[in-house]
Amino acid sequence: MVSNEGDNTVSLIDIASGRTRTVTVGNAPRKVAVRHVAATAAAAKVSIANFAFAPAELSVTAGQSVDWNNDDGAPHGLAFKDGATGAPLLLPGAAFSRRFDMPGSFDYVCSVHPYMTGRVVVRAP
Numbered sequence: 001m002v003s004n005e006g007d008n009t010v011s012l013i014d015i016a017s018g019r020t021r022t023v024t025v026g027n028a029p030r031k032v033a034v035r036h037v038a039a040t041a042a043a044a045k046v047s048i049a050n051f052a053f054a055p056a057e058l059s060v061t062a063g064q065s066v067d068w069n070n071d072d073g074a075p076h077g078l079a080f081k082d083g084a085t086g087a088p089l090l091l092p093g094a095a096f097s098r099r100f101d102m103p104g105s106f107d108y109v110c111s112v113h114p115y116m117t118g119r120v121v122v123r124a125p
Helices: none
Strands: 002-004 009-013 020-024 044-049 052-054 057-061 064-070 076-080 087-090 095-100 104-109 117-123
Touching (some): 044 057, 087 095
Parallel strands (some): 044 064, 057 117
Antiparallel strands (some): 002 009, 044 052, 064 095, 076 087, 076 104
16 A cells, blocks of 8 residues: 555555555545454355265364254254364254364264264364
């Protein structure tokens, strides 16, 4: 960004493409403050259908959330082996979300049907 004090504008410059855009901002801009806002990663998704988690193993980045959606006709639940709070019962159409802040491997099972297993692998950012 460049302040243009003489004409009351600020020029925005995209260094990658070389494109510029000029915006009117007010009286004699002299300084520009830029604040970086980290992008929020979209939540990864796990479908519960046909008495299975799909995908059975999912890889995400630390800080990302995972959404489980019960797309099955039967109730299911989530119990995490690391002791984190899960979802004791997800009726058909219900959803549950968990944010993973630390790298590692997180195994879980369906609390209603323990033969259903899954894993979330969390990578460092």
